[in-house]
Amino acid sequence: MTATSVARTAALALGDDALVLSHRLGEWAGHAPVLEEEVALANIALDLLGQARILLSLVGDEDELAYLREERAFRNLQLVEQPNGDFAHTIARQLFFSTYQHLLYGRLAAGDGEFAPLAAKAVKETEYHRDHAEQWTLRLGDGTEESHARMQRAVDTLWRFTGEPFQPVEGLAEAPLVEEEWLASVTTVLERATLTVPEGPRTGAWAAGAGRQGLHTEPFGRMIAEMQHLHRSHPGATW
Amino acid sequence: MVTEQDTALEAELRRLAGTVPDPELPVLTLEELGVLRAVHVTGPGSVEVDLTPTYTGCPAIEAMSADIERILHESGGMAEVTVRTVLAPAWSTDDISDEGRRKLAEFGIAPPRTTREVSGGGPIPLSLAIRCPHCGSVDTELLSRFSSTACKALRRCVACREPFDHFKEL
Structure with missing residues (x-):
């Protein structure tokens, strides 16, 4: 099964989001604050990796796409490539992304496009991801003075990456349609968590471009260097 | 052309494929897990099997x-033998058979409630309590939404204090 040319652009965008965030979450292995979170983040990463494999296979060879592309050939959002930071940072990134992904997959699942079967499957998983992020946002935001300050800082720092998900993508007309719902949902969670919804712009005027156009932030190069080095150093290596 | 012999053969092959144990939950067979979607004989000595992933x-x-x-x-x-992975219709924990649910509980894993039993149809607060597979108490609490595999949540029984896995609704 391969995608039509229009859907390839969209499959690459959605597939790269899933792949890159899966890798970032995998970086927590051995470092998470408690064992249960170690397992939770790894499980979410595994769901995302499964999506990535299906989506990238619509475009071409999944291994070649993951391991042999240069930085500028990746089409993921800048949001998902942001470093893990502290746990609050990771949770804010999860809240922003999983809310977006859940709404988007919900729309795709209801349609009859090429992504409908995958979206119908994945939307049930992303509901758990979103719920996980929401519970932690409430706990950290409405927690101690320290956890509240850190959660607020994370929300403020990542806010400028939350406009990009709703930019139009060829073959993905649904993305801009979920922005209003996203903002309402995220606002509700942040307010319940006693956090302040940032007032700043959701897309930086300073930004040179967007991940969807292949323009990435500085930490991304180092992330894919680590992700790709084994495959590039030992071509054809298997377990 | 599908002959009667083919149909009988397909049923037999389906029965065989259905006896394969789940590699991660070996108490369940693939038939009980509900992941086996179709078996088609495509020619002499040639068969195609449709399998759907849980996650x-x-x-x-x-x-x-x-x-x-x-x-x-x-x-x-x-x-x-060709095994194809099919995504639609998406697998649900409702596809686990009654026998499968009984075996899960016996194995120490609280079986999923049917999604009809969960309010709102999503993984949101529960209407029907989850029973401890060790002592049978319904006084149990959630420790983590994700456990040893993606399909399970970690809970603890308040009565007997034992932690246990719950096959969460999907």
């Missing part, structure tokens, strides 16, 4: 495929 990223699907290929080859006498 998108479930790593067990590759082991399941290999096990199906082996059993249909060795016990089913098929020379050529």
Whole structure:
């Protein structure tokens, strides 16, 4: 099964989001604050990796796409490539992304496009991801003075990456349609968590471009260097 | 053309494929788990099997495929076995049979409630309590939404204090 040319652009965008965030979450292995979170983040990463494999296979060879592309050939959002930071940072990134992904997959699942079967499957998983992020946002935001300050800082720092998900993508007309719902949902969670919804712009005027156009932030190069080095150093290596 | 013999053969091959144990939960067979979607004889000695994953990223699907290929080859006498992964309609924990649910509880894993029993149809607060598979108490609490595999949540029984896995609703 391969995608039509229009859907390839969209499959690459959605597939790269899933792949890159899966890798970032995998970086927590051995470092998470408690064992249960170690397992939770790894499980979410595994769901995302499964999506990535299906989506990238619509475009071409999944291994070649993951391991042999240069930085500028990746089409993921800048949001998902942001470093893990502290746990609050990771949770804010999860809240922003999983809310977006859940709404988007919900729309795709209801349609009859090429992504409908995958979206119908994945939307049930992303509901758990979103719920996980929401519970932690409430706990950290409405927690101690320290956890509240850190959660607020994370929300403020990542806010400028939350406009990009709703930019139009060829073959993905649904993305801009979920922005209003996203903002309402995220606002509700942040307010319940006693956090302040940032007032700043959701897309930086300073930004040179967007991940969807292949323009990435500085930490991304180092992330894919680590992700790709084994495959590039030992071509054809298997377990 | 589908003949009566083909239909009988398909039923037999389906029964065989259905006896394969789940690689991660070996108390369940693939039939009880509800992941076996279709078996089609496509020619003499050639069969195609449709398998659906529980979770998108479930790593067990590759082991399941290999096990199906082996059993249909060795016990089913098929020379050529093709296992296809199908996504639609998406698998749900409602597809686990009653017998499968009984075996899960016996194995120490609280079985999923049917999604009809969960309010709102999503993984949101629960209407029907989850029973401890060790002592039977319904006084249990959630420790983590994700457990040893993506399909399970970790809970603790307030009565007997034992932690246990719950096959969460999907």
